[in-house]
Amino acid sequence: MKNFFLVENPLVKRDVTILRDKNTNQNEFRLAMDRVSHSIAIEISKSFELTEFEVETPLEKTKGFKFKKQIVLIPVLRAGLSMVSSFLAMIPDAKVGHIGLQRDEKTLQPVDYYYKTPKNLDESVTIVLDPMLATGGSAVASFNSLKQKGVGKCILACLIAAPEGIKKMNEHHPEISIYTAALDRQLNSVGYILPGLGDAGDRTFGTL
Ligand code: PRP
Ligand code: URA
Numbered sequence: 001m002k003n004f005f006l007v008e009n010p011l012v013k014r015d016v017t018i019l020r021d022k023n024t025n026q027n028e029f030r031l032a033m034d035r036v037s038h039s040i041a042i043e044i045s046k047s048f049e050l051t052e053f054e055v056e057t058p059l060e061k062t063k064g065f066k067f068k069k070q071i072v073l074i075p076v077l078r079a080g081l082s083m084v085s086s087f088l089a090m091i092p093d094a095k096v097g098h099i100g101l102q103r104d105e106k107t108l109q110p111v112d113y114y115y116k117t118p119k120n121l122d123e124s125v126t127i128v129l130d131p132m133l134a135t136g137g138s139a140v141a142s143f144n145s146l147k148q149k150g151v152g153k154c155i156l157a158c159l160i161a162a163p164e165g166i167k168k169m170n171e172h173h174p175e176i177s178i179y180t181a182a183l184d185r186q187l188n189s190v191g192y193i194l195p196g197l198g199d200a201g202d203r204t205f206g207t208l
Pocket of ligand 1: 077102103165191200
């Protein structure tokens, strides 16, 4: 698949299993979400361009590196919030915007309720954080909004993706790279990912 990256290592496989398990409690769920997000952040960082500069150690001058572009994280509320702290731990100087979207339970269409992003997105690398890529409606709507405001390079970081969501992203935003820790089988009749992990927002925030 075009621009598709499956983030796989034994830690991620173990933690995705913890996330899937219906008996995992809220605290363990959040901790596993943190750890997987950490691995995804590292994998995404391999695509960052670097600028060289001179750094002085206590002993001598040597070559140093910094990111060429500002990194901007955009969690999609609510569930995307669960990925922010891990990304910020790895990229402490990232700016953070927020997009509020809620799927209408009947139509499965995303309804937007909040949008606030940093300035100069066109000169930044923007990473949209949302653990679930199901129908793809929320992801496509997020990138539509960002493009309307004028965005530069964009990446989608998720935890579990359904083939339906990837197909929709490829149709609407084929240039955007998608990173995920698992590619699942399909959606059920009410738009939940199978086998999935259930409702990511509810399991993260205890609103089941
Ligand atoms: C979930 C999830 C995504 C969306 C994915 O959010 O966090 O944003 O569903 O589904 P889609 O690909 O079919 O659009 P939800 O609407 O449940 O809101 P919440 O995070 O506030 O619970
Ligand atoms: N949103 C979720 O939280 N889980 C799914 O399986 C699909 C959408």
